[in-house]
Amino acid sequence: MNMDQNQKNIILRKKRAEVMLGGGEKAIEKQKASGKLTARERIDLLLDKDSFKEYDLFVQHSCRDFGMADKVLNGDGVVIGTGTINGKPVCVFAQDFTVVGGSLGYMHAKKITKIQDIAMKMRVPLIGINDSGGARIQEGVDSLAGYGEIFYRNTMASGIIPQISVILGPCAGGAVYSPALTDFVFVVDNISKMFITGPEVIKTVLGEEISQEDLGGARVHAEITGNAHFFAHSEEECFLQIRKLLSFIPHNNNKNLIDNNVNPASPTANIDINNIVPIDPTIAYDVRDVIKAVTDNSDFIEVMEKFAPNIVVGYGRINGTTVGFIANQPLYLAGVLDVDSSDKAARFIRYCDAFNIPIVTFVDLPGYLPGVDQEHAGVIRHGAKVLYAYSEATVPKITVILRKAYGGGYIAMSSRHLNADFVFAWPTAEIAVMGPQGAANIIFRKEISEAENPEEMRKLKVEEYKERFANPYVAAAKGYVDAVIEPVETRDMLVHALKLTENKAEVKADRKHGIPPF
Amino acid sequence: MENQNINLVIEDSVYQTLPTNAYKKALKWKKQESNKITAIIPGTIVEIFVKEEQTVNEGDPMLVIEAMKMNNKINFTHRGIVDKIYVKTGDVVAKDQILVSLR
Numbered sequence: 001m002n003m004d005q006n007q008k009n010i011i012l013r014k015k016r017a018e019v020m021l022g023g024g025e026k027a028i029e030k031q032k033a034s035g036k037l038t039a040r041e042r043i044d045l046l047l048d049k050d051s052f053k054e055y056d057l058f059v060q061h062s063c064r065d066f067g068m069a070d071k072v073l074n075g076d077g078v079v080i081g082t083g084t085i086n087g088k089p090v091c092v093f094a095q096d097f098t099v100v101g102g103s104l105g106y107m108h109a110k111k112i113t114k115i116q117d118i119a120m121k122m123r124v125p126l127i128g129i130n131d132s133g134g135a136r137i138q139e140g141v142d143s144l145a146g147y148g149e150i151f152y153r154n155t156m157a158s159g160i161i162p163q164i165s166v167i168l169g170p171c172a173g174g175a176v177y178s179p180a181l182t183d184f185v186f187v188v189d190n191i192s193k194m195f196i197t198g199p200e201v202i203k204t205v206l207g208e209e210i211s212q213e214d215l216g217g218a219r220v221h222a223e224i225t226g227n228a229h230f231f232a233h234s235e236e237e238c239f240l241q242i243r244k245l246l247s248f249i250p251h252n253n254n255k256n257l258i259d260n261n262v263n264p265a266s267p268t269a270n271i272d273i274n275n276i277v278p279i280d281p282t283i284a285y286d287v288r289d290v291i292k293a294v295t296d297n298s299d300f301i302e303v304m305e306k307f308a309p310n311i312v313v314g315y316g317r318i319n320g321t322t323v324g325f326i327a328n329q330p331l332y333l334a335g336v337l338d339v340d341s342s343d344k345a346a347r348f349i350r351y352c353d354a355f356n357i358p359i360v361t362f363v364d365l366p367g368y369l370p371g372v373d374q375e376h377a378g379v380i381r382h383g384a385k386v387l388y389a390y391s392e393a394t395v396p397k398i399t400v401i402l403r404k405a406y407g408g409g410y411i412a413m414s415s416r417h418l419n420a421d422f423v424f425a426w427p428t429a430e431i432a433v434m435g436p437q438g439a440a441n442i443i444f445r446k447e448i449s450e451a452e453n454p455e456e457m458r459k460l461k462v463e464e465y466k467e468r469f470a471n472p473y474v475a476a477a478k479g480y481v482d483a484v485i486e487p488v489e490t491r492d493m494l495v496h497a498l499k500l501t502e503n504k505a506e507v508k509a510d511r512k513h514g515i516p517p518f
Numbered sequence: 519m520e521n522q523n524i525n526l527v528i529e530d531s532v533y534q535t536l537p538t539n540a541y542k543k544a545l546k547w548k549k550q551e552s553n554k555i556t557a558i559i560p561g562t563i564v565e566i567f568v569k570e571e572q573t574v575n576e577g578d579p580m581l582v583i584e585a586m587k588m589n590n591k592i593n594f595t596h597r598g599i600v601d602k603i604y605v606k607t608g609d610v611v612a613k614d615q616i617l618v619s620l621r
Binding site: 331335 | 528535545547
């Protein structure tokens with residue numbers, strides 16, 4: 001008997017429906033009970049409505065050991081496909097925890113590497129949703145091969161397409177290294193769990209008892225380890241964050257790609273840029289107000305908001321063009337550079353450079369954080385990353401010195417000497433080898449100690465030093481600062497500098513690659 | 519918990535600013551007491567190679583701790599005379615528990 005097209009279609013629909021049930025009703029119920037959405041629900045929420053096209057739906061695992069041959073694992077525990085976000089194409093995979101805990105077997109990995117290859121070939125962003133118990137032990141070394149092939153592709157795609165990892169469940173052991181190799185890691189409170197060795201192993205080996213949440217929960221990675229770049233309270237919020245990020249960043253590293261630019265708009269925040277920064281350099285303020293005072297619609301998407309908050313990094317637009325902002329944050333630790341903030345800034349700079357995003361740096365820092373823990377944690381090595389990243393970057397680099405710029409901190413923060421394209425300073429800028437107190441204590445040590453009233457003399461000398469050196473004019477006199485500007489002139493200057501640097505050409509020496517201090 | 523301002527001193531200037539989590543968690547540095555040798559992992563003492571008053575050199579075997587089904591041989595990291603042995607064979611020791619002191 002010959003079937004007609006309709007009947008064939010009906011069979012396909014039935015087959016699809018079966019596979020799309022993943023691990024079955026019970027497993028889906030369990031997934032929901034643990035506060036999580038299913039893989040396909042997640043994709044639907046993330047992508048533009050009805051834009052998802054799924055591939056490899058009928059892929060089956062190839063394991064023949066341990067009685068696996070007879071087992072059917074729908075989709076082999078992962079969903080892959082393409083769709084659009086804000087109308088632009090993206091590639092996506094989502095591990096399906098309802099199918100044997102989203103465990104990674106070889107065909108599961110093959111599906112992921114297929115979508116990685118498509119993303120790379122088509123030069124579109126890749127978003128990976130991780131929710132997996134780890135390696136599928138029955139598949140042995142094949143499972144390890146799968147991981148390795150994913151990591152390799154993550155590395156090869158680095159700096160060519162944006163790679164986003166979303167941790168929506170467990171992601172433990174070797175599996176953590178795919179997210180770690182990607183550009184942006186998104187975590188959700190109470191749902192994300194990431195660690196190399198779990199609480200059980202830590203308890204047996206070290207006798208230390210710790211919960212999964214305390215060891216590698218969302219807050220831990222957003223605040224302490226710096227492994228996560230975005231923190232959300234719900235999956236829905238997380239997907240909105242991803243959509244917003246992808247509206248700001250270019251979708252590949254093609255220099256001529258300008259489709260992330262939008263119509264220019266004025267800042268909207270009710271902020272008087274003249275009155276954000278207190279004159280007294282020891283008083284804190286929120287540097288994000290300065291950013292909001294210059295960006296289109298005062299819109300700013302902050303990356304790694306909770307980690308090393310003494311430096312602020314993120315994206316905003318100036319006159320329609322996406323810009324990467326890096327700003328010392330006096331609100332925290334006086335805005336110092338330390339191990340964590342250096343690492344955070346350096347990575348962000350390299351991301352901007354790879355994807356042709358101009359960098360605007362706002363400077364207000366007293367230098368590096370003093371302390372044994374900082375020295376022993378390698379602040380020399382980590383601090384060097386900032387120098388390296390700024391020096392190496394060939395994208396437009398525009399620096400605005402808001403207030404303090406002392407010593408090594410001044411040099412590191414995209415100074416003229418590291419080849420910044422333009423360096424502007426506000427009248428409140430203090431560009432000096434060190435802060436007035438410290439400098440006066442050294443330079444006038446003799447006068448102070450020999451004075452009848454040393455405290456009076458110290459005050460006098462600090463004032464004297466402030467008067468002469470704690471200003472932007474010494475640096476301006478040497479051409480290290482291109483222009484001293486009023487705060488209200490900042491946006492105008494940035495708009496112009498960005499226009500001017502649009503076709504900036506810089507010749508790089510021929511080398512395989514440099515050797516940054518990591 | 520409310521994050522409260524601290525006075526951060528850098529090059530004699532006092533900055534009023536909020537501490538970060540990492541700053542609050544930073545451990546105060548303490549000089550290591552190199553004469554007190556402590557357990558780096560919890561486990562069971564299966565063998566002790568030295569006696570009190572014995573002179574030992576860097577690299578000499580001290581004892582064996584069994585942990586995670588592995589016999590971990592612990593060696594002396596510097597020269598000295600064994601002052602006191604705090605454990606005996608069969609003892610279960612916790613991490614950081616003192617094992618042997620030198621003088």
